[in-house]
Amino acid sequence: MKNILITGGAGFIGSHLADALLAEGNRVVVYDNLSLGRLSNLDEAMKNQNFSFIKGDIMDRQDFFKVFEENNFDVVFHMAANSDIAKSHKDPDVDFNNTLSTTYNVLLAMKEYNITEIVFASTSAIYGEAEIAVNEDFGPLFPISHYGASKLASEAYISSFCENYGFKAWITRFPNVVGERATHGAIYDFINKLRKNPAELEVLGNGEQVKPYLYVKDLVEAILLVWKSTNDKINYFNLGVESRTKVKEIAQMVIEEMGLNAKIKYTGGERGWVGDVPRFSYCLDKIHRLGWKAKVSSNEAVRKSIRYILERDLCSL
Amino acid sequence: MKNILITGGAGFIGSHLADALLAEGNRVVVYDNLSLGRLSNLDEAMKNQNFSFIKGDIMDRQDFFKVFEENNFDVVFHMAANSDIAKSHKDPDVDFNNTLSTTYNVLLAMKEYNITEIVFASTSAIYGEAEIAVNEDFGPLFPISHYGASKLASEAYISSFCENYGFKAWITRFPNVVGERATHGAIYDFINKLRKNPAELEVLGNGEQVKPYLYVKDLVEAILLVWKSTNDKINYFNLGVESRTKVKEIAQMVIEEMGLNAKIKYTGGERGWVGDVPRFSYCLDKIHRLGWKAKVSSNEAVRKSIRYILERDLCSL
Numbered sequence: 322m323k324n325i326l327i328t329g330g331a332g333f334i335g336s337h338l339a340d341a342l343l344a345e346g347n348r349v350v351v352y353d354n355l356s357l358g359r360l361s362n363l364d365e366a367m368k369n370q371n372f373s374f375i376k377g378d379i380m381d382r383q384d385f386f387k388v389f390e391e392n393n394f395d396v397v398f399h400m401a402a403n404s405d406i407a408k409s410h411k412d413p414d415v416d417f418n419n420t421l422s423t424t425y426n427v428l429l430a431m432k433e434y435n436i437t438e439i440v441f442a443s444t445s446a447i448y449g450e451a452e453i454a455v456n457e458d459f460g461p462l463f464p465i466s467h468y469g470a471s472k473l474a475s476e477a478y479i480s481s482f483c484e485n486y487g488f489k490a491w492i493t494r495f496p497n498v499v500g501e502r503a504t505h506g507a508i509y510d511f512i513n514k515l516r517k518n519p520a521e522l523e524v525l526g527n528g529e530q531v532k533p534y535l536y537v538k539d540l541v542e543a544i545l546l547v548w549k550s551t552n553d554k555i556n557y558f559n560l561g562v563e564s565r566t567k568v569k570e571i572a573q574m575v576i577e578e579m580g581l582n583a584k585i586k587y588t589g590g591e592r593g594w595v596g597d598v599p600r601f602s603y604c605l606d607k608i609h610r611l612g613w614k615a616k617v618s619s620n621e622a623v624r625k626s627i628r629y630i631l632e633r634d635l636c637s638l
Numbered sequence: 639m640k641n642i643l644i645t646g647g648a649g650f651i652g653s654h655l656a657d658a659l660l661a662e663g664n665r666v667v668v669y670d671n672l673s674l675g676r677l678s679n680l681d682e683a684m685k686n687q688n689f690s691f692i693k694g695d696i697m698d699r700q701d702f703f704k705v706f707e708e709n710n711f712d713v714v715f716h717m718a719a720n721s722d723i724a725k726s727h728k729d730p731d732v733d734f735n736n737t738l739s740t741t742y743n744v745l746l747a748m749k750e751y752n753i754t755e756i757v758f759a760s761t762s763a764i765y766g767e768a769e770i771a772v773n774e775d776f777g778p779l780f781p782i783s784h785y786g787a788s789k790l791a792s793e794a795y796i797s798s799f800c801e802n803y804g805f806k807a808w809i810t811r812f813p814n815v816v817g818e819r820a821t822h823g824a825i826y827d828f829i830n831k832l833r834k835n836p837a838e839l840e841v842l843g844n845g846e847q848v849k850p851y852l853y854v855k856d857l858v859e860a861i862l863l864v865w866k867s868t869n870d871k872i873n874y875f876n877l878g879v880e881s882r883t884k885v886k887e888i889a890q891m892v893i894e895e896m897g898l899n900a901k902i903k904y905t906g907g908e909r910g911w912v913g914d915v916p917r918f919s920y921c922l923d924k925i926h927r928l929g930w931k932a933k934v935s936s937n938e939a940v941r942k943s944i945r946y947i948l949e950r951d952l953c954s955l
Contacts, residue, residue, distance in 0.1 A: 410802050413749075413795075417742060421791070425734060432730075449797065460777030463872055464794055465801035474738070474791030477781055478730075480766065484782035485727050485912055555780055595802055 323347045326394045328379060328427060329401030331358025333502045334442065334495075336366070337541045338398055343369045352388055354378040356419075357404060362502050379423040382430075389434040396438040396548075399427050402472070405505055406446065407594045409467040420471035428482045437487055439479060440548050443494040445559070445601060447473040456604035457494075457557050465598065476557075483554050491548045492557040496603060499626035500537035507568060507593075508626050511575040515583055522576065522583045525593040528569030532601050535562045536617035536625065546613050561603040562615035566623050568593065574620075578627045640664045643711045645696060645744060646718030648675025650819045651759065651812075653683070654858045655715055660686045669705055671695040673736075674721060679819050696740040699747075706751040713755040713865075716744050719789070722822055723763065724911045726784040737788035745799045754804055756796060757865050760811040762876070762918060764790040773921035774811075774874050782915065793874075800871050808865045809874040813920060816943035817854035824885060824910075825943050828892040832900055839893065839900045842910040845886030849918050852879045853939035856932040863930050878920040879932035883940050885910065891937075895944045 325342055329335040330351030335358065342349050348371045351363065355376060366372045377384045379401055403409065403419040424441070431439065446469030447462055448455045464470045482488045499508065515522055543560045551558075569585065576583045591599045605614075617625070642659055646652040647668030652675065659666050665688045668680065672693055683689045694701045696718055719737040726732040741758070748756065763786030764779055765772045781787045799805045816825065832839055860877045868875075886902065893900050908916045922931075934942070 413742075413746065413799075413802075417795075425730075429730065447794075458777045460775045460779065461874060462777065462779055462790075462794070463797035463800075465798060467795070467798045467802065470791075470794035470798035473779075473794040474787075477764075477779070477787035477790040477794075478734075478784070480780035481782060481784045481787035482730075483780075485730075485784065557778060 323395040324393060325349050325396055325398060326388070326392065327351050327398045327400060328423070329353055329358060331355055331360060331362055331374070332400060332404070333504050334498060334537060334540065335398070335400035336362035336502055337537050338400065338544065339363065339366045339372070341541050341545060343372055347371065350375060350388065350392055352377055352379070352385070353401065357504055379426050380418065382426060385426060386430050386433060389430045389436065394436050396440065397427060397431060397436060398440045399424060400442045402442065403468065406466050406468040410595045413467045416467040416471040420468060421474045424475035425478055428478055431488065432482065432486050438489050440491045440544065441475065441479055441493070443476055443492050444469060444472045445494055445496045445603060446598065447476065447494065450598055452600055454602045454604040457559055457607055480555060490555045491551065492555065493544050493547055494557070494559050495540060496533045496535050496561045496601065498537050498540050499534045499622050501625070501629045502537070503626055507571055508575060508623065508630060511572055512579065512630060515575065515579055515581060519581050520583055521586055522572055523586050523588060524568060524572050525588050526568065526590055526597070526599070528567060528572065528585070528587050529591065530568045530593055530597065530599045531565045533562045533565045533603065534619040534622045535560065535615060536622035539615040539617055543608060543613050546611055547608070550611055558608045559603045559605055560608055561605050562617070562619050562622070563605060564619040565602060566619040570620065571623055574624055575627055578624070578631060640712040641710060642666050642713055642715060643705070643709065644668050644715045644717060645740070646670055646675060648672055648677060648679055648691070649717060649721070650679070650821050651815060651854060651857065652715070652717035653679035653819055654854050655717065655861065656680065656683045656689070658858050658862060660689055664688065667692060667705065667709055669694055669696070669702070670718065674821055696743050697735065699743060702743060703747050703750060706747045706753065711753050713757060714744060714748060714753060715757045716741060717759045719759065720785065723783050723785040727912045730784045733784040733788040737785060738791045741792035742795055745795055748805065749799065749803050755806050757808045757861065758792065758796055758810065760793055760809050761786060761789045762811055762813045762920060763915065764793065764811065767915055769917055771919045771921040774876055774924055797872060807872050808868065809872065810861050810864055811874070811876050812857060813850045813852050813878045813918065815854050815857050816851045816939050818942070818946045819854070820943055824888050825892060825940065825947060828889055829896070829947060832892065832896055832898060836898050837900055838903055839889055840903050840905060841885060841889050842905050843885065843907055843916070845884060845889065845902070845904050846908065847885045847910055847914065847916045848882045850879045850882045850920065851936045851939045852877065852932060853934035853942065856934055860925060860930050863928055864925070867928055875925045876920045876922055877925055878922050879934070879936050879939070880922060881936040882919060883936040887937065888940055891941055892944055895941070895948060
């Protein structure tokens, strides 16, 4: 039994991690400001006596450090971040504060209270526009979104804290992740647009953008495997699924699942938005060598996500 | 004639850049908080009518943005940073604030005032402990000092600003740089120690740490060449010198130049201090292909630096 802090644990991925870590008998504290997370994501966790939830903001150093003062954590799963990549084009502070500075404060708190193990949610966006199937040692690293920049910056500080204070880190880089509890993204946008206009769906870009969509439960399984089975100073892995899905396929699946017969209108251009990486594929050899492969295909994962949202009626109108 | 801002332009490297850019007939504004820089470094520049100096801190956004409001810059040479790598082991905020956040504020000011060209002082420290002769596309990037982490983080944001707002960047990565106006480092430490005890010199580590020491005037020549002769969205170059110098050689040269007969005592271990990269060498093929090579060898550069310091009596006692 480990004593675990999950930052951003009320969010999409963090809450699934909480469920999985509780199921293994660990004690879990979730710290979340509920800006993107939802308490309802923790409905199951709340029933477990080994679980506690603290509402708070990592940027409030005093409040956040108190959690370390009062708990003797073995490890921190740092999942808190802005997760809406398109958003910070207008205001880069969104990612500088919520994606980078949160990581930095987590590291400072760990240093202060001598907690030396961190599992970190990084991203394929650190690789920028690389169109080849990038492996973990790819360079140069020139991210094109502020989100990617903030995650790369976070990795950089995790690395220097490892060297300076004897930390150990598990850095897992995610592609697009979908499934139950997802909070935004193309699927949401399409459902919302179709509710406003069931006859026509506007899709940003030419619809040819193609990416791997990893199912959240597969992702969580892989994160835990990496954490348990590797033991270097810095362990770093691409996590992903071999198949990919085009944006136009997502649009078609949404129309189909909603039982509509809408026409798709593409705005054109190869990018959906500034900072969007239009085509991406990962090299997954390193994680596959650990004996893990995603069970759910990219298309299936997208469809599960669509059905979950439609069943719960989670979209706004 | 270009209208140029140099942040940190009263510092060691920035002031040499100012001299070189003025000599070419440009208009130069130096913005510096004089925390590490010295006004005396700008003695020559001050005589030039195309030069002006503004004392101010980049972290004071209002004051700093005013400089952009009042000047129509063509390009920003962003040299301001903490330059004492060993210092932030105790307090990581030193580099987070002075090396990363300053870069981020420069980028925000440029975005606000639609200045799109930046020349950036990066570092070999982004490569971490890599012992091979790393080229510019080396990965993974796991810096071991907070300084290296902050410079990598800076590169990451420069990259995302390039994509998001049409910036163009010239990223030049430096090894150890020495020469006139250097403000700290092993040479200073050795001279100070020998003034206290001329009979014995304590050297941190085993003295076998070996690195290229680039002469500052060679460096400035290379920065300007990169800026003038490359034109990609992000232009990135290792700058360096092919020869290297061992720490024990620096110690011997200092003793010799001071006319002493001191015994050297090594504290042992392969690292001088936490975050120190004990052995480093660069691949310089990319900058050599532009037709540039350092004129001054690593040993000569070190000796020039020692003589400058001793002549000016710049060390404290």
